Amino acid sequence: MRFKAKVLEPAEIERALRRIAHEIIEKNKGAGDLALVGIHTRGIPLAERLAALIERFEGVRPPVGVLDITLYRDDLSEIGVQPRVRETRIPWDVTGRPVVLVDDVLFTGRTARAALDALVDLGRPKRVYFAVLVDRGHRELPIRADFVGKNLPTSKSEVVKVKLRETDGEEGVELWER
Numbered sequence: 001m002r003f004k005a006k007v008l009e010p011a012e013i014e015r016a017l018r019r020i021a022h023e024i025i026e027k028n029k030g031a032g033d034l035a036l037v038g039i040h041t042r043g044i045p046l047a048e049r050l051a052a053l054i055e056r057f058e059g060v061r062p063p064v065g066v067l068d069i070t071l072y073r074d075d076l077s078e079i080g081v082q083p084r085v086r087e088t089r090i091p092w093d094v095t096g097r098p099v100v101l102v103d104d105v106l107f108t109g110r111t112a113r114a115a116l117d118a119l120v121d122l123g124r125p126k127r128v129y130f131a132v133l134v135d136r137g138h139r140e141l142p143i144r145a146d147f148v149g150k151n152l153p154t155s156k157s158e159v160v161k162v163k164l165r166e167t168d169g170e171e172g173v174e175l176w177e178r
Contacts, residue, residue, distance in 0.1 A: 001159060001176045007152060008173035013133065016149030017046070020131055021053035023147050024100055027129065031060040033097045037067050039115050040086050042104035045166035046133060050102060065090030067101070072114035088118065095123035100147075104162040106132040109143030134173055136160050 008016070028034050031054050038047030047064045055061035068086040101115050112130055119128065131147035136154045150173070154160060159176040 001178055004158070004175045004177050006172055007134070007160070007175050008150060010171040013149070013171060013173065016133060017049050018053055020147045020149055021050050021057060024050065024129065024131065025054060025058055027146065028098055031055075031058040031062055034062045034100065035065065035092060035094065035097055036062050036100045036102055037065040037090060037115075037119065039101060039103045039111065040066065040068050040070075042133075042162050042164055042167055043067075043102045045164050046104060046131075047100075047102040048166075050100070050131065063092050065092070067115055067118055069111060069114040069118050072117045074110060074114070090122055093123055094119060094125045096126050098127040098129065099125040100129040100131050102131045104133050104164075105160050106130075106135045106143070106145050106148075107138055107160075109139045109141035112143045112145075113141055133162060134160055 025031060036047040036051050038044035044066055051062050051064045066087055066089040068088045070083050070085045103111060116128065129146040132145045133149040134152050135145055135148045136152050138156060152160065157178045159178060161174045161176060163170050163172050165171050
C-alpha cells in the first residue's frame with residue numbers, strides 16, 4: 001500500500017468529536033438516559049471520548065458499553081476458520097433508552113447492520129443513533145450515520161486508516177492506496 005494523504009490531524013479529530021457530542025446532545029434534547037456503545041476496536045475509545053465530552057458539556061456522563069459484532073458479520077466465513085471473538089460488555093439495560101452506536105469508519109454499512117443486530121439481541125432501545133468519525137461512502141446497504149466527523153469521498157481502491165492514541169499510540173486519519 002502507498003500513503004496518499006493525512007486527512008485529519010489530532011486537533012481536527014478533537015474538533016470533530018466536540019461537534020458530534022454537541023449534535024448528540026441537541027438531537028437527544030440533553031444527555032438524559034442516553035447511552036453510548038463503542039464497536040470494537042476503535043469505536044470504543046471514540047465512545048469514551050464522546051462520553052467525556054458530553055459530561056463536560058452537560059454535567060452527566062452517559063454510560064459506555066462495548067460491542068463485538070464478529071458473530072453477526074455476514075462475511076464470517078471469509079474472515080477465517082477461527083475468527084477472533086472479543087468481549088461485549090453492556091452492563092445496563094438497553095431497553096427503552098436512546099443508544100448511540102459509535103464506530104471509526106462507515107464504508108459499506110455491513111458493520112453497522114451487524115451492530116444493530118447485536119444490539120437488539122440485548123433489548124429494544126428507544127432510539128438508535130449512529131456516530132462515525134469518517135464516512136467514506138460506497139454503501140452496499142441502506143445505512144447512514146446520524147453524526148459524522150468528516151465526509152471523505154474515496155475510491156474503492158483507497159483505504160482509510162484511523163489511528164487513535166488508545167489503540168495505536170498515535171493520532172490521525174490517513175488515506176492510503178492499495
